[in-house]
Amino acid sequence: MSTRTAVVTGASSGIGEATARQLAKQGYHVYVGARRVDRLEQLAAEIGGTALALDVTDEESVRAFTDAVERCDVLVNNAGGAKGLAPVLEADLDDWRWMWETNVLGTLRLTKALLPKLIDSGDGLIVTVTSVAAFSVYDGGSGYTSAKHAQGVLHRTLRGELLGKPVRLTEIAPGAVETEFSLVRFGGDAERAANVYKGIDPLVAQDIAEIIGFVASRPPHVDLDTIVVKPRDQAESGRFARRG
Numbered sequence: 587m588s589t590r591t592a593v594v595t596g597a598s599s600g601i602g603e604a605t606a607r608q609l610a611k612q613g614y615h616v617y618v619g620a621r622r623v624d625r626l627e628q629l630a631a632e633i634g635g636t637a638l639a640l641d642v643t644d645e646e647s648v649r650a651f652t653d654a655v656e657r658c659d660v661l662v663n664n665a666g667g668a669k670g671l672a673p674v675l676e677a678d679l680d681d682w683r684w685m686w687e688t689n690v691l692g693t694l695r696l697t698k699a700l701l702p703k704l705i706d707s708g709d710g711l712i713v714t715v716t717s718v719a720a721f722s723v724y725d726g727g728s729g730y731t732s733a734k735h736a737q738g739v740l741h742r743t744l745r746g747e748l749l750g751k752p753v754r755l756t757e758i759a760p761g762a763v764e765t766e767f768s769l770v771r772f773g774g775d776a777e778r779a780a781n782v783y784k785g786i787d788p789l790v791a792q793d794i795a796e797i798i799g800f801v802a803s804r805p806p807h808v809d810l811d812t813i814v815v816k817p818r819d820q821a822e823s824g825r826f827a828r829r830g
């Protein structure tokens with residue numbers, strides 16, 4: 587049997603990078619996609635994978651990327667993120683557009699383009715990394731929570747539409763994971779980003795990567811449908827037990 591292949595979006599750092607490393611360790615040839623190609627090339631060299639430039643918000647970029655992927659057994663929709671924490675009254679339309687483009691339409695573009703190959707693989711798997719924000723709302727979070735809800739709905743709809751096809755679907759909804767997530771959300775403000783994780787033991791990217799690795803290692807008849815994973819120190823979005 588030829589080598590199983592995985593596609594990981596948003597693979598230049600954080601959960602995407604850790605997942606690419608994990609799947610490579612499990613024997614997959616991993617196509618890593620992101621905008622920051624220099625970081626990707628280093629990663630691909632380390633894991634024996636393929637680095638390809640990918641901007642999930644750009645139709646042409648997605649086409650070039652997915653055309654270059656000859657076979658796809660696993661798709662990890664990881665690219666996305668949050669921008670800002672503004673209440674609805676002060677919502678920034680550009681931030682909203684970015685969040686919907688990356689989280690929702692990005693997932694749609696990649697999934698749509700790679701579905702025929704996932705089906706042809708005979709045992710396809712789509713993992714979509716949403717968030718606890720796909721299940722709840724919080725003050726100042728409407729742009730992000732609405733995008734994550736929509737991304738989750740897109741993913742969950744496929745469960746019915748693909749029934750009878752050889753494709754499994756897993757939604758992973760993490761709580762606080764210390765990555766570049768908060769740095770991006772707060773426009774590079776490192777102090778504000780660090781405060782999100784202050785006094786708690788947050789999840790780290792590897793925690794999520796190992797879960798994705800476990801999901802991918804189950805036999806074809808086992809579909810882990812939805813996995814919500816939080817730090818022990820977190821209850822709902824934004825509700826933490828902080829020390830010190």
Ligand code: 8X3
Binds near residue numbers: 760823
């Ligand atoms: C982000 C989850 O809990 O950090 O997707 O807001 S949380």
